[in-house]
Amino acid sequence: MFRYLPFILKSSMRSRRRSLLTVASAAISLCLLGTLMAIYHAFYVEDAPPQQALRVITRNRVSPAISVPISYRDRIQQVRGVVDVMPFQYFGGIYKEPRNVFARYAVEPEHLWKVRSDLAVPEDQKRAFQREKRGCVVGRGLVRRYGFQIGDRLTLKGDIFPVNVDLVVVGIYDNPSAADVLYFRLDYLIDLVPERRRNKVFAFELLADSADAVPRICRDVDELFRNSTAATKTEAERAFELGFVSLLGNVKGFLVSISLALTFTLLLVTANTTAISVRERVREVGVLKVLGFTTPAILGIIVSESAFLTLLGGILGCSFAWLLISLIRKLPAVIVPLAGLRLDPVVGMLLILIGVLVGMASALVPAWGAARTPILRALRFTD
Amino acid sequence: MAVPFSYNLRNLRERKTNTIMTALGLALTVAVLLSVLALVEGLRATFRASGDPAHILVLRKGAATELISNLDRSTYNDLKFKAGIARDDSGMPEASLELVTIVNLESPEHPEGMNVNLRGLGPMGLRMRSGVTVERGRWFRQGYREIVVGRSVAARYPQVGLGGKVHFGRGDWQVVGVMSAGQSATNSEIFCDLNQLAADWNREELLSSVLIRSTDPLTKSALIHDLNDDQRLNVDAVEETEYYERQTTSSAPVRFVGMFVALIMSVGSSFAAMNTMYAAVSRRSGEIGTLRVLGFSRSAILVSFLAESLALAVMGGLIGCILVLPLNNVTSGIGSFTTFSETTFQFRVTPAIMGVGILFALLMGALGGILPAGNAARRQILEALRAI
Numbered sequence: 001m002f003r004y005l006p007f008i009l010k011s012s013m014r015s016r017r018r019s020l021l022t023v024a025s026a027a028i029s030l031c032l033l034g035t036l037m038a039i040y041h042a043f044y045v046e047d048a049p050p051q052q053a054l055r056v057i058t059r060n061r062v063s064p065a066i067s068v069p070i071s072y073r074d075r076i077q078q079v080r081g082v083v084d085v086m087p088f089q090y091f092g093g094i095y096k097e098p099r100n101v102f103a104r105y106a107v108e109p110e111h112l113w114k115v116r117s118d119l120a121v122p123e124d125q126k127r128a129f130q131r132e133k134r135g136c137v138v139g140r141g142l143v144r145r146y147g148f149q150i151g152d153r154l155t156l157k158g159d160i161f162p163v164n165v166d167l168v169v170v171g172i173y174d175n176p177s178a179a180d181v182l183y184f185r186l187d188y189l190i191d192l193v194p195e196r197r198r199n200k201v202f203a204f205e206l207l208a209d210s211a212d213a214v215p216r217i218c219r220d221v222d223e224l225f226r227n228s229t230a231a232t233k234t235e236a237e238r239a240f241e242l243g244f245v246s247l248l249g250n251v252k253g254f255l256v257s258i259s260l261a262l263t264f265t266l267l268l269v270t271a272n273t274t275a276i277s278v279r280e281r282v283r284e285v286g287v288l289k290v291l292g293f294t295t296p297a298i299l300g301i302i303v304s305e306s307a308f309l310t311l312l313g314g315i316l317g318c319s320f321a322w323l324l325i326s327l328i329r330k331l332p333a334v335i336v337p338l339a340g341l342r343l344d345p346v347v348g349m350l351l352i353l354i355g356v357l358v359g360m361a362s363a364l365v366p367a368w369g370a371a372r373t374p375i376l377r378a379l380r381f382t383d
Numbered sequence: 384m385a386v387p388f389s390y391n392l393r394n395l396r397e398r399k400t401n402t403i404m405t406a407l408g409l410a411l412t413v414a415v416l417l418s419v420l421a422l423v424e425g426l427r428a429t430f431r432a433s434g435d436p437a438h439i440l441v442l443r444k445g446a447a448t449e450l451i452s453n454l455d456r457s458t459y460n461d462l463k464f465k466a467g468i469a470r471d472d473s474g475m476p477e478a479s480l481e482l483v484t485i486v487n488l489e490s491p492e493h494p495e496g497m498n499v500n501l502r503g504l505g506p507m508g509l510r511m512r513s514g515v516t517v518e519r520g521r522w523f524r525q526g527y528r529e530i531v532v533g534r535s536v537a538a539r540y541p542q543v544g545l546g547g548k549v550h551f552g553r554g555d556w557q558v559v560g561v562m563s564a565g566q567s568a569t570n571s572e573i574f575c576d577l578n579q580l581a582a583d584w585n586r587e588e589l590l591s592s593v594l595i596r597s598t599d600p601l602t603k604s605a606l607i608h609d610l611n612d613d614q615r616l617n618v619d620a621v622e623e624t625e626y627y628e629r630q631t632t633s634s635a636p637v638r639f640v641g642m643f644v645a646l647i648m649s650v651g652s653s654f655a656a657m658n659t660m661y662a663a664v665s666r667r668s669g670e671i672g673t674l675r676v677l678g679f680s681r682s683a684i685l686v687s688f689l690a691e692s693l694a695l696a697v698m699g700g701l702i703g704c705i706l707v708l709p710l711n712n713v714t715s716g717i718g719s720f721t722t723f724s725e726t727t728f729q730f731r732v733t734p735a736i737m738g739v740g741i742l743f744a745l746l747m748g749a750l751g752g753i754l755p756a757g758n759a760a761r762r763q764i765l766e767a768l769r770a771i
Contacts, residue, residue: 015665021658028651032644065450065485065498066584092451160451162443196589229553229585233487246493250715254637258644261411265648268408269655275400276662 004301012305014277019309022273026313026355027320029266033259034321034343034351035328040255042341043245048238049177051118053211057240058221059203061231064090064243067200068230076204079220081213086111087201089186093156093165102142104156104182106189115207118175125150125171133188135170141179143172163192205237263358266310271362274306278370285370286378295371302367303360310359314352318343321351386683387674391691394663395698402695405659409699409747410706412648413740417707417732419641420739425731426634426717430627432566435514437469437600438623439607441593446619447629449483450724453589456480458616462593467606469596471510477596479508482580484591485724486551486573488540497716498724499536500572501551503580503590511596515569520545520560525576531560533570535714535727543573552583568627571716571727594623630726634717649747652699656751660692664759671759672767685760692752693745700744704737 013019047053058076060066070087077085089106109130113119121137129135138148148154148169156165167184190198206221208214218234225232235243245251278285288298322343329341373381395402441462446452459480469477482503487496509515509522523529532543543549547558556575564570581587597603603622610620664671671684679687711732716725 017661018658021654021661025651025654025658028647028654032647061487157445159445159447162445162453246497246718250492258415261415262648265408265411265651265655268404268411269651269658272401272404272408272655273658275404276658280662280666 004297004304008301008304008308011301012308018273018276022269022309023313023316025269026266026310026359027316029262029269030314030317030351030355031320031324033262033266033354034318034348035324036255036259036262037347037351038321038325038341038343040252040259041344041347043242044252046344048236050211052177052237053214054208055115055237056206056208056214056217056221056234057203057237058206058232058234059240061222061233064203066230067202068204068232070199070201072225072230072232073204075224076206076221079217079224081209081217082221083207083209084111084114085207086115086205087186087203088205089189089202090160091156091158091165091184091189092160093158095154095156100146102145102180102182104184106186107183108186112183115205118177119173120175121171121173128170129185132168132170133185134166134168136167136182136184137171137173138169138182139179140172140174142182145180148172161189161193161197163189165189165192206234263354266355267358267362270306270310270359271366273309274302274363275366277305278302278366282370282373282378282381285373286375286381289375289378298371299364299367302370303363306359306363306367307356310355311352313359314355317355318348318351322348384683384686385679386687386690387679388687388690390670390674391687392694394667395691395694398663401659401662402698405656406695406699406702408655409652409696409744410702412645412652412747413700413703413744414706415641415648416645416743417703417736417740418710418730419638419645420736421707421710421730421732422641422715422717422728423631423634423638424733424736425715425728426726427631428566428731429568429726429728430631431624433564433568433627434623434625435512435596436622436624437596437603438511439595439597439603439610439620440623440626441595441610441618441620442591444617444619449481449591450485452591454480454592454618456588456590458618459590459593462595462610462613462616462618465606465609467597467602467609469598471507475507477507477511479504479511479594480577480590481508481592481594482577482584482586482590484580484584486549488536488543488549490540492539492716498718499540500724501530501580502572502574503577504574505577508577508594509574511594512564512569514567515562515564517560518563520558523559523575526579527576528554528556528579529559530556530573530575531562532558532573534561534563535570535716536573537561538714539716539727552580554583566729568630568726571725595620637717649743653747653751656692656695656748657755659695660688660752660755661758663691664688664755668762668767668770671762672764672770675762675764675767681760685756688756688759689749689752692756693748695752696744696748697741699748700741703744704732704740707732707737707740 058068060068073085073087076082086108091104091106093104109126113121113126125137129137142148150169150172152169154167154169156167158164165184206217208217214236218236221234222232285298325341325343441454442449442452443454459478463476463478471477484501485498486501488499489496506525517531518534520531523531530549537544543558545558545561548555549558562569562574581590597606607620607622610616610618674684710730713730714727715730716727718725
C-alpha cells in the first residue's frame, strides 16, 4: 500500500475545496469530541494528584448544607491512619458583587499548612497568618483577578452567616490546581457568630498517612458517628468534589450522548465526501482496473484517502481541542475538578485514532461499490 | 422571475443517499440544540407552575434561599397579624411557618445519594397549598413521624414509595402518602410535621420561612414593602412566583454548554451541507448550462440552488425534531448549587421549540448553500455546456 502513497495523497487533494471542507468539518467534530473526552477523563477516569489522594473530607451524612459538631474532632483524630484533622467552615458571602465568585473558607492556620501541604506559602506569611486574627491568605489566581496585595483590606458580606467579615491580606499561596481560594481564621468567625452556632462546623478535612488507608479511614470515621444525631459521611476529597458535579444532572450521560452524536456526524460527513468523490471517479476506477490494479488495491486506495483526510482533521481537531481546553481552564472555575483540565496525550492519540477509524469505516461502503464495478460498465459510465 | 424550483427539488430525490446523509448530519445538530432547549423549557415550566400568585415568601434578610434562611419563631409571631394577610374561615391568619432542610436519598441513578428537599409545615401550610393533593395514601398527622412524598420523589427514589420507611434525623419516618402538585416543584419535595422535624434537627427556634397569603393583589405589594421596611423583623419578603423564577438559573450551566456545543456543531454541519451542494453544482454543470440556454437568468439559478439547499435543511430540521420527540415528558432531575438539592422536571418539546429547530436548520442550509449557489449562477454558459 505504501508505494501508492503519492497517488493517495494527490487524489485526496483532487478537489481542494471539497477536501478542505471535509477536513474543516472533521476538525470541528473532533475538537468538540476531544474536549468532551478530556472532561470525562478528568472527572471519571483520572486519579487524584498524589497530594489530593491523601485528603479526606468528613461532612454531615444528610447534606453538606448541614453542620457537624466541632467536638467530633478529638474522636476523629484517634482513628488509625489519620495524621491531622482540621475543621473548616465554608463561608459563602459576597465580595463586593454577587458575580465575584470564589471559594472562601474559615480554617485553623497551624492545621492548614499540615493538611494542605500543597499550598506554597513563604514562612513569614505563615507566621503572619498565625499572628493576625483578621488575616487571610489568598491564592495567586485571586491576585491575578482582583489585584490583591499584602496589606489590602477586604470585606465579605455574609449570607449564610448573618455577619460581615473584615479581613487583611497577610499571605499569598501558589498552587496550580486550586488557585482561587481565600482562607481566613475560624476562631475569628466563631467570635462573630451567635452563641448557638459556635460549636458547629461545615466539615473536617483529614490528612491520611497513605492513599491506601483512605477507604478504611472513611469507614472507621463514619462508624464512630453512625448512631449520633449528626451521622457523618467521609469520602476522599476527589469524591466530595465530584458530588457537586453530579448536581448538574446526569453529567456522564450528557457527555456520552453528545460524544456519540458527534461521532455519528463525523461518520456521515466523511461517508458523504467519499460517496461524492467516488461517484466522480467511476470511469477512472475502470481505467485503473484495466491498468492492472486489483479490486482490494482500489478499495485500499479509496479508504486510505478518506483516512488521510480524517487524519488531518484529527490533528487539527486535537490542536483546537487543546486551545479550547486551555480557555476552559481559565474560566472562573466554580467547578473545582475542571481547574486541572488538560488534554492528556493518550486522550489526544485516542481522538486521532477514532477519527481515522471513523474515516475508514465510513468510506468502506462507497469504496466497495466502486471497486467492484465491472470494468466495461465503469468505462461506459456517464453521470 | 421564473425559477426552476421543481428541477432542484426533483434532484434531491435523484440523489437519495447523498440527500439523506447530509440531512441526517443537519438533523443531529438540530437534535442537540432542541434537547438543550427542551431541558430549559421543562425546568422553566416546573418553576412557573410553582408558586401561587397570591403567596408571599418571607425569608431572613440576606438569605437567597429557604435552605440558608434562619427565621426566628418570634419573628413569625410578630408578623402573623400584619394588615394585608388573609384570614381563613375561623379568623386565623393564613401564614405558615415552615422549616426547609434536605435529606440524602439513594437512587438507581445516583447510588451515592442525592439531596431532596424536606419541608416541615403545619396544617395551615397544607391548607394554603390548594394545588397540592394526596394522590395515594393520606396526609401526615401532626405529632407523628410521618412523611408525604411528592410524586416525582416516589418515582425516582424507590425506597420512599408508599408504605416505605426512611431513617433520618433521630429515627425512622413512615411514608404515609404520595402527593401530586401539577407541574410544580412541590412534586420534588417531601412534607412532614413542622414540630417533629424541628425537634429532630434541633431547630425549635430557628426555622426557615413563612408563607403568607395576601388578601388581594392590590395589598400584596404594600404588604411586601411593609415587611421589607420593618427594621424590627429584619426579613426579605418576595412574591412566591418570583422566588421560583429566580431558581431557573440552576439550568444556566447546562444551557450555556449545550448551546455552545450546538453552535459549534452547526458550523461543522454547514460545511458538510456546503460540500454536498458544491458537488451537486459541479456534477450538474451541463444542466445549469442548459437551463441558462433555455432562458433562466443568473439570479433564477442562484435562487433555485439556494432553495435546494434550504429544502435539504428543512428535511434535516424535521428529522431532528422527530429524533428529539421521544425525549418529551422524560423525567429528569437537576440540582441547584444554591439549594444543594434536586428538582425534578420533565423535558418539554413544544411546537415553538420545534419551530426554532427548523429555523436553525434553515440558517445552516442558507449559510452552507449560498456560496455554491453563487458558484452555479456565475458559470459561463459555454463552459458549463462543454463540461458534459
